[in-house]
Amino acid sequence: MKRRASEWRPRLSSWIINWIWWILGIFLVVALVLFLVQHHQIIPQQLPMQVKSTEFKDVPIERMNFTEDLLTSTSLTRQLADQMTLSKAYLIIAKEHGNFDFAAELSSQIRNCQRLLSQAAVNGKRITLVEARPVATQLSKLINKALNYHYDISTTISTLRSHVQALEERVIVATVQSAAFGRLAAESLPKNLQCVNVKLTKDWFEEPPLRLLAEEQQHSLRLMDINLYHFCLFSDNVLAASVVVNSTIANVKHPQQLVFHLVTDTTNYQAMAAWFLKNDFKGCTVVVRSVEEFSWLNESSSPLFKQLASAETQNWHTRSLSLLKYLRFYIPEIHPLLERVVLLDDDIVVQRDLTPLFSLNMHGSVIGAVETCLDSFHRLHNYVNFSHPLISSAFDPQACGWAFGLNVVDLIAWKKANATAKFHYWLQKNADGMIWKEGTLPAGLLSFYGLMVPLDRRWHVLGLGFDFEIDSRLIQSAATVHFNGNMKPWLKLGISRYKHLWWRHIDFLHPYIRDCKLQS
Incomplete structure (x- = not known):
């Protein structure tokens, strides 16, 4: 039997009311939960601000770059x-x-x-x-x-251009002056070294036996003995020359087989001769000569002497120093009976035995030297003017440069190649200074072009007079180290890192060194 509709209505209305209450209850619970969650998030955000307000801290401020x-x-x-x-x-x-x-x-x-x-x-x-x-x-x-x-802009540009040109000229003048002052400082002697020269010159004039011994030494047969090892040195610095000799003989087993041919100027001849006659060099022969002895070197035989003598702006001392530097081009005339010599500069320190250089096979070349080219540096075009037609037509601008300081010289090959005549030729062509400006190296690069045999780099390490960052291992392995540059080790402006290499060959117990208060 079917139920009546009136029986369903009370039940349906009660069911709907229950659902409504359930939905309202759920909304209330969700609202309560959301309120609690929101309140929980707000409180932690407020707490740090309260803490910051009660504490005082230095907050670093980033500085502007x-x-x-x-x-x-x-x-x-x-x-x-x-x-x-x-x-x-x-x-x-x-x-x-x-x-x-x-x-x-x-x-x-x-x-x-x-x-x-x-x-x-x-x-x-x-x-x-x-x-x-x-x-x-x-x-x-x-x-x-x-x-x-x-x-306007054009006026501004032209004015600024003229000022830039003026500044460039001032920079050029300042650079030239700086270089000149640097050379002057390098060539000058400190008063302590001059003190030694004065004492030695006094000894020369007060001790006649020194002069007699010097005359006897000039006629020694050892000076022409080709079985000995002959070294050439041109210097006006007594202690620098002494360091070269001391460091050389310190590295050989038989110093008595060594002969040093030392040429100096008239001003320093007495002091130089007295020093090497009064001191012991372990049997090594050191003969000192003055440039004035070379009577054959005059205006009629050498364009060099003519150019130096005609320089009105130079005094006699300056001409003597310049002549000393160029005497390396007259070694066959100075030593006509020798066959091979080793040429040393007076700012060299020897660290190895140099006698193997005398048996070096030079393959017919005149001079042996260490090359200085590295990439594009120290190529021939860095030394001479290749816009000159004589240079551009006869030389390779990329040819490698080399250095004076330690050089092996074959005097037989020199005479055969007539290298002195080549030097005179280029000296005459450069009378106007259009091929090279100054220095002896450009003249050497041209005169011995094609006549140079390269030596191993370890024979001759350069740069101790200007380079602060030479590898210590390279210095230790070097046969010679060269203080080329203006920072000579006997000057205050010398590089302290290298000074000990030079000063260790000075005898600080020598009475003249002690009295003149020389210090390393």
């Missing part, structure tokens, strides 16, 4: 710097046109701008718009005023 700010095109610092640069250009033009009142206005605002930029750099803070506005406004007004004075 002034250089980076200056390079940023949108920064106020960069804009002020550009305005200041342009204002300086107009300042120069205003002074040249006699507008001194306007120049004074520019100078005042430029100083204000410099002051603002300096403060920003010191404080490490960026320039604010409030700080920059008055300065930038005034500079802009003055720049516009300069344009009204017809200081």
Whole structure:
């Protein structure tokens, strides 16, 4: 039997009411949960702020990088710097046109701008718009005023170009003066070394046996014995020459087989001769001669002597020093009976036995030397003028350069190649200084072109007179080290890292060294 509809209605209404209450209850629970969660998130955010408010801590402020700010095109610092640069250009033009009142206005605002930029750099803070506005406004007004004075771009460019050229000329003059002063310092003797020279010169004149011994030594047969090892040295520095001799004999087993031919100028001859006659060099022969003894070296036989004698700006001492440097080109004339010699500069220190150089196979070459070319440096075009037709037609601009300082010289090959005549030829062609400016090395590179045999680099390490960063291992393995450059080891400006290599060959117990208070 079917139920009536009236029986379903009370049950349906109660079911709907129950569902409504359930839904409301669920919404209330969700709302309560959301409230609790939100309240839980807010409280932790407030706590740190309360802690910060009760504690005082130094918060580091990041300093501005002034250089980076200056390079940023949108920064106020960069804009002020550009305005200041342009204002300086107009300042120069205003002074040249006699507008001194306007120049004074520019100078005042430029100083204000410099002051603002300096403060920003010191404080490490960026320039604010409030700080920059008055300065930038005034500079802009003055720049516009300069344009009204017809200081246009073309005028500015031409004026600045003339100033740049003037500055370049001043830089060139300063560079030349610096080089000249450097050479003067390198060639001068400290007063302590001059003190030694004075004492030795006094001994020469007060002790006649020294002069007699010097005359006897000039006629010694050892000077012409080709079975001995002959070294040539041209110097006006007594102690420097002594270091060369001491360091050489310290590295050989039989010093008595060594002969040093030392040539000096007239001023230092007495001191040089007295030093090598009064001191013991372990049986090594050291003969000292004066450049004045070479009567064959005159204006009629040598264009060099003619050029040096005709130099009105040079005094006699300067001409003597120059002549000493060029005597290396006359070794066959100075020692006509010898066959092979080793040429040493007076700023050399010997660290190995050099006698194997006398048995070196030179393959018919005149001179042996260490090459100095590295990549594009020290090539022939760095020393002589290849725009000269005589040079460009006869030489390779990429030919490797080499160094004086330690050189093996085959005098038989020299005479066969007539190398002295080649030297005279190039000396005459360079009378106007258009091939090379100064120095003996360019003359040597041309005179011995094709006549040089390269030596192993370890025979001769250069640069101790100017290079602060030579590898210590290279110095230790070197047969000789060369203090070429202006920083000589006997000068105060010498590089301290290398000085001990030279000073260890000085006898500090010698009475003259002690009395003159020489110190390493």
